[in-house]
Amino acid sequence: MTQFEKHQYWTAIVNQQQNSGISIPQFCKQNDINYANFHYWMKKIEQTDNEQIAHQVVINESSILNDEIVIIHLPNGIRAELPASLTLIQIQT
Known part of the structure; x- marks a missing residue:
């Protein structure tokens, strides 16, 4: 089993x-399930589910610094540089 x-x-x-x-x-x-195995997997599943939660990013027109790129700084330290030719909807998606 994978x-x-x-x-x-x-x-x-x-x-x-x-x-x-x-x-x-x-x-x-x-x-007839091993209690320790059940708890192991319950925590593992909970952890995986928490990692997959998407957080909304709010982007304003003022986020566009110049005609070439949009730089987004996320709270977790990630910095995304995207082409400014994208629409705000594309960037939010």
Whole structure:
């Protein structure tokens, strides 16, 4: 099983537990799942989900410094330089 397949499998298991309405220890016992493995994957899935959250970037006309490029400074330190010929909608996307 590839890492991607494992991630999909455990995502389904974690979702089943959350929808079951029973505690994690009970769910693991009833489904013969190793409790430590369940917690490992639950945290791994949560971490992956958090990494994939998109944050809106607000861009104003004043962000365009000259006729050639647009420079965007993101809060996490990333700096993006884009062609100024892009529309604001393209840049926001």
